[in-house]
Amino acid sequence: MWQLYLSSLLSAWGDRMWGFAVGLILINITPESLVLSASYGLVSCGTAIMFGSSVGRWIDRTARWKALTTSLILQNSSVVTSAVICVVLLEFKTELSDSLNGFGLILCYILFIIFASAANLASIASSIIVGKDWIVVIAGPNTNKLSKLNSTLRSINLVVLAVAPMFTGFIMNFLSLTAAAAIQAGWNIFSCFVEWTIYKNLFNSHPALARKGAENCVEPFNESYAKRRSKSQNSVGKFFRDWVSYFRHPVRYAGIALACLYMTVLGFDSITTGYATSQGVPEWILGILAGVGAVTGLLGSTSFPKWKIWLGLDKTGLLGFFSQVVCLSLCVFSVWLPGSPFNIPDSVKQERSYYSVGFLMGGIFLSRFGLWIADLTINQILQEEVKELERGKINGVQQSFNQLMDMMKFILVILLPYSDTFGYLIIISFAFICLGMMFYSLYVFRRQSPPSVDDEENPMTVAASSSNI
Structure with a gap:
């Protein structure tokens, strides 16, 4: 499995x-305004919401190797192009603003947003292809092996999440932003060739990857037939039909639970760290807390296979959600502790106290354990219970759903932007986590109940996996 792990590490x-x-x-390119940053985030998120299901549908009707190579090349070439545009903007912004009455600068902004958004879509495609399809085929019928693969890949991702920003920040601090953008472009060129070679060897060493169809199909996937079938369908309304298919699928409640985890400010992102900074927490302490949170998350991801063996997949997910809700209760409690600016009149002066922000950050880093257990559980449910030729579509809609909830979070932050209203964001976030737990519990309950008439008539219903309680 070293090939899969190494390629995932590089990616x-x-x-x-x-x-x-x-x-x-x-921010450095336009220090006077956040318009460019906001536009990039909005377009990137919006395209993921609009085209996530289309990307998934394309994956379903495309042979595995062609789908992977296309997404791999598109992702890396788009990042390289975006990084080169960043270099041009950093070094020649003045010249561009003077050219074509300023249109040259605007054109670079537009091109950057287009290529960066394309890179994000290609990244979504790659994650679905490898993380939701290839590893299922590689693991075969052994669900414990699948759990181990998921756990290791997520642990690699968490370690990289902690280390890569430090490396990039070091380059920016001791070299320059231009050097960081240039190194990024060089890395993606190098990584693309190495990943292609690794995936080619992995593909050749697992003949089952060359077959795509029903679970026991022995014939190669007929790509031309899939394309003709797709073209024969009315293209109008495919987006909505994909979402309808998702909400009719037996995994829908688990998927909704996963999406609810994205509608939260209770994480180590720019929103919560910005709030903590406004409450007087030094940056170095935030860095330590982020590191502790990463370790807590690693404990969750690495212990997931053991919990799955001991409790079964469904109960492991319940454990993850319960642990997260209990830990995040500290965050809700922090809203009314000394030092909280929540609903404090301007005329009232508080003495500096770190009780509130301490409970907030403590609850967040403790919750990482349950978060990644719940995430890995639902990820494996989507792998096991979605038919092979529907994995792309269902997981594409899931990615769009996750992005939609993430966008809702930012909209709420825009509507409640001040420190004294951050308590509302904490309460709303906690409510969505509890809602996610409710939806997941409903999914587990329905798994234990006899199938309903709707489920029996649903052609996408699949047999319950061996991981049932």
């Missing part, structure tokens, strides 16, 4: 480097 490293660098680079 995650490039993604995390780029995700950290691009925000700082855009």
